[in-house]
Amino acid sequence: MEELEILGGSIELPKGFLASGIFAGIKKSKKDVALIYSEKVANAAAVFTTNKVKAAPVLLDMKRIEKGIAQAIIINSGNANACTGEKGFEDAVNMAKKVSQLLKIDEENVLVCSTGVIGAPLPMEKVLKGIEAAAENLSTEGGYQAAEAIMTTDTFLKGVTAKFVIEGKIVTMTGFAKGSGMIHPNMATMLSFILTDASITKVALNKAFKETVDKTYNMISVDGDMSTNDTAVILANGEAQNKIIEEGTHEFDVFYKALEYVNKTLAKLIVKDGEGATKFMEVNVINAKTEKDARLAAKSIVNSNLVKTAIFGEDANWGRILAAVGYSGADFDASRVDIYLKSMKGEIKVCENGGYIFFDEALAKEILKEKEITVTVDMKAGEYSATSWGCDLSYDYVKINGSYRT
Amino acid sequence: MEELEILGGSIELPKGFLASGIFAGIKKSKKDVALIYSEKVANAAAVFTTNKVKAAPVLLDMKRIEKGIAQAIIINSGNANACTGEKGFEDAVNMAKKVSQLLKIDEENVLVCSTGVIGAPLPMEKVLKGIEAAAENLSTEGGYQAAEAIMTTDTFLKGVTAKFVIEGKIVTMTGFAKGSGMIHPNMATMLSFILTDASITKVALNKAFKETVDKTYNMISVDGDMSTNDTAVILANGEAQNKIIEEGTHEFDVFYKALEYVNKTLAKLIVKDGEGATKFMEVNVINAKTEKDARLAAKSIVNSNLVKTAIFGEDANWGRILAAVGYSGADFDASRVDIYLKSMKGEIKVCENGGYIFFDEALAKEILKEKEITVTVDMKAGEYSATSWGCDLSYDYVKINGSYRT
Structure with a gap:
């Protein structure tokens, strides 16, 4: 396997990652809470909506991602926790806190994402119970369930896995996303999560992620409206044990190419699932x-x-x-x-x-x-x-x- | 009549203006050539689409308006003369030349506007014959016909006349416009023509027009797409014999208020006639x-x-x-x-x-x-x-x- 191997549509979690997706009752009947967990603290990078109206979890994550590390991501669908004021911010903080307590990890290393109705308070009792269930259900096979639980009006699940070799070590990179279905009755949100067991410096990870996001998610349009919640995150936990990837190397180029492929695949799937799209x-x-x-x-x-x-x-x-x-x-x-x-x-x-x-x-x-x-x-x-x-x-x-x- | 008197929906040509609208065969059956003529050379100002792709008549008018005067405007509907290369520019020049010969006025004082299908050559034989008919039909009562001849998918005619007093002299200002119906099968174009017998300096006219356009036509949206042909022109021929209006005077404020009213009325009518609009x-x-x-x-x-x-x-x-x-x-x-x-x-x-x-x-x-x-x-x-x-x-x-x- 010298080149990039693509497992289209598959979500195969890289080494050291667990995930889950469960139904907590925020939505009527479909899964609505997803949890992503890396056994080791991972290097992390993220991009967020540039809308001046940002949902509470976006404001929280923007601060937390600054140090370039993360270990878990808790996501709910059905409620965007946007335009919810100070209470909304507290709710986002409490979602992360709950995860940190259950998984015994640093609260600061937990990111939070929400997607759904704007301007309604989160049903926190359900959310917190849902987080407990999600933590209990964490599994190395849970990627598919997590991808399901972030869906809103999406008509199909969007996932892709790529494998490539860095100096003899097999590296896995999996991504899943939701969007740009309209969250009835509010607005479209794109969420995208990329998980990889590559070992890569924070600087190189950040550069590769921002540049490839610019060429992929930032080049799609469903209706030109920009959400309050758009978020794309990458975690790289190093469990593939490859020599750490640095900028300006051949290995960086291999990683970059794989990441661009994964992001582009998800971006195109999002557009193909655009609301009402026929072409x-x-x-x-x-x-x-x-x-x-x-x-x-x-x-x-x-x-x-x-x-x-x-x-x-x-x-x-x-x-x-x-x-x-x-x-x-x-x-x-x-x-x-x-x-x-x-x-x-x-x-x-x-x-x-x-x-x-x-x-x-x-x-x-x-x-x-x-x-x-x-x-x-x-x-x-x-x-x-x-x-x-x-x-x-x-x-x-x-x-x-x-x-x-x- | 101390204040602004509004003749909603009416198109009463100010003193010294004649107009006509006739059927030349560019469209299938509806009027498609309009001519506006001022007996005296008028002070003039105009704004044009900021689209980098500009129709031939827009390129011509941008040059001609620089000197701040004009005496006639020839307009055709049914064909936008856009994306038509050098031949299109020649056609626009020849439309103006024909008008100048028929009316015995300076060719440089003739402006040209087109609206309709993009990328198709103008049927110049029909257009030139149409210009002859339009010149023959010029009349002080011809404003309504001219307004009719610039319509495309518009479902109603858009016109308004305002009267106001400048130091004892009655000034008339009439405006008519078309848009933002889609020119089947191409794009929306807004054309707006304001005629007044006010006597006003070029500088004051330009300032009042640009500022009021910014608050009116530039604040409407039907679909966010910008045409290659958008044009708004004002002619002020001084035939009301009022003391010439200069910036920074009370009279300027009266003129400005009337112009803002006329432009705003037309802008709102354009939106109300937006394609498919129900609200x-x-x-x-x-x-x-x-x-x-x-x-x-x-x-x-x-x-x-x-x-x-x-x-x-x-x-x-x-x-x-x-x-x-x-x-x-x-x-x-x-x-x-x-x-x-x-x-x-x-x-x-x-x-x-x-x-x-x-x-x-x-x-x-x-x-x-x-x-x-x-x-x-x-x-x-x-x-x-x-x-x-x-x-x-x-x-x-x-x-x-x-x-x-x-």
């Missing part, structure tokens, strides 16, 4: 002047309601794509841009040098009938590229998000 | 630290798909409103924010100090059943406020914009 769209902006220009353009396209509805309507409407690039803030010359549409059915150029060219409308229609569409925007201005992922905007998006809470 | 929403952000913070927050709320679908769904979902403020870039303290919902049926506070408070859900439902909803966000941080206007996001928006062009 998946990958946007490649190529030959941009700078990486920033490529990223701005790629994100603007997947965020555009007009592009999303055109994809839903199977309409080769390149004018909307070009216009979305136009207001993206990217620096580019519109009169040089070429645009291509691609799917399993073939590929066609629909715009050349920023203008109309003849193309086979029947073929365009065939291409756009597929479920997975790739849009390529060639800026012909430089060497940088970026990829983003999104879904279409359908009647069902409006239905799911427009239904009155009852 | 109109006014958002007031009050007591912000700075004007910028108030504007960012107000715009973010009307732009949020989640807020739009909540309004469509008649759901008092204050968490989505607060979250949209959170990612707006505005500086504020979430734990101080109060949120109110209001309509003809009453007003309720749904969020206090950034958190849940008890409110009457039945009353909230009654309030949100109305067609016009006001959202007030009190930041309790300063003295600045801003207002934005938007519509809901409905099944019909998806239907209108997701239908394949045929």
Whole structure:
């Protein structure tokens, strides 16, 4: 196993990790409390929502992650513990405290995540009982249950495991995520947890995580709204016993590549499960002047309601794509841009040098009938590229998000 | 008539203006060429789309408006003359040239606007014949026909006339606009034309126009996508014979107030005619630290798909409103924010100090059943406020914009 081995859809916990997922009664009938535990204190890195309105657990974790270590993560679904004031913060602290008491670990090394309804107090009695049950149920086989317990309106479970070799030692990295289903009746939240038994320095872990998050979760769009609870965390506990990975080494590159793969896989699964989504769209902006220009353009396209509805309507409407690039803030010359549409059915150029060219409308229609569409925007201005992922905007998006809470 | 007199819905051309609207065959059956003409060269100001992808007529007008004067505006609907390269620019120039020949005026004083399909060449033969017909039909009663000829998917005509007195002279200001209907199969465009017989300096006109545009057209959102063709122009020809209005005078304030009223009326009409819109929403952000913070927050709320679908769904979902403020870039303290919902049926506070408070859900439902909803966000941080206007996001928006062009 010289290269990256991917166990798609599988959640195989790396050495030294245990997990569980149980039903505590926060939701009506589905699992709603998950616990992740590393037998050894792990190096850790995390990214959080940049929304100024941050849920209580986000505020707690932002502080705790500063020291670059963690040993457990307690997660509840069904209630976001957001816009809940000082009481909400106390509740988050008490969730962590309960975990630290049960597992006999340092309270400061417990992170907390919540997802669900905004502005309602956590039912703490149920939550604390749920934490007890979750601690009792911890197992090396519990990854799947934990991934189940963080789901909200997700229609399928999102997990992936990668294995790779660092100087003869097999390293496992598993990730699972939820999103971007709308938490009825409130808002979408993305949570993502990556666990690995790699031995890696805090600095290298932080760099690899932040950079790959930027290329993956930060390049997807379901509806352009940003949650109060978005959190992605990685724990690396060193139990694979590999020589510690440092920045600027070949081993770092191997680790980075695996992490990028895991994050990208989860990001794409999140988009594919976007509310009401009927089609998946990958946007490649190529030959941009700078990486920033490529990223701005790629994100603007997947965020555009007009592009999303055109994809839903199977309409080769390149004018909307070009216009979305136009207001993206990217620096580019519109009169040089070429645009291509691609799917399993073939590929066609629909715009050349920023203008109309003849193309086979029947073929365009065939291409756009597929479920997975790739849009390529060639800026012909430089060497940088970026990829983003999104879904279409359908009647069902409006239905799911427009239904009155009852 | 000491104060502002408003002739809602009426388009009464000010002294010295003529206009016409005719059918030239660019569209299938509806009027598609409009001409506006001032007997005297008028002082002029304009604002244009900030999209980097600009239609040919926008590029032409941006150059011509620099000298602050204009005498005629030729407008076609049905074809946006956007993404049409050098040929498109030549076509725009030739539209103006034709007008200048027919009306015997300086070519440089003719502005051009187009709205419609992107990426298709203008049918110039039809356009030039249409311009001849439009010139022949110019009349002091032609404002209504001109307003009709700029419509695309608009479901009603948008016009307003205001009258006010400047030192004993009656001044008339009339405005008409189109948008934000989607130009099937391409994109929404806003065009707005304000004509007045006021005598006002170029500097004062420019200041008043840019500032009021910022508070009106720049504070509305239908779908957050920005067109390649958006243009708003004002012509002031001085035929009211009032003493020339300069900045910093009482007369300037009177003019400014009238202009703000006219622009705001048109902006609100555009939103009310938003594609698929079933509800109109006014958002007031009050007591912000700075004007910028108030504007960012107000715009973010009307732009949020989640807020739009909540309004469509008649759901008092204050968490989505607060979250949209959170990612707006505005500086504020979430734990101080109060949120109110209001309509003809009453007003309720749904969020206090950034958190849940008890409110009457039945009353909230009654309030949100109305067609016009006001959202007030009190930041309790300063003295600045801003207002934005938007519509809901409905099944019909998806239907209108997701239908394949045929």
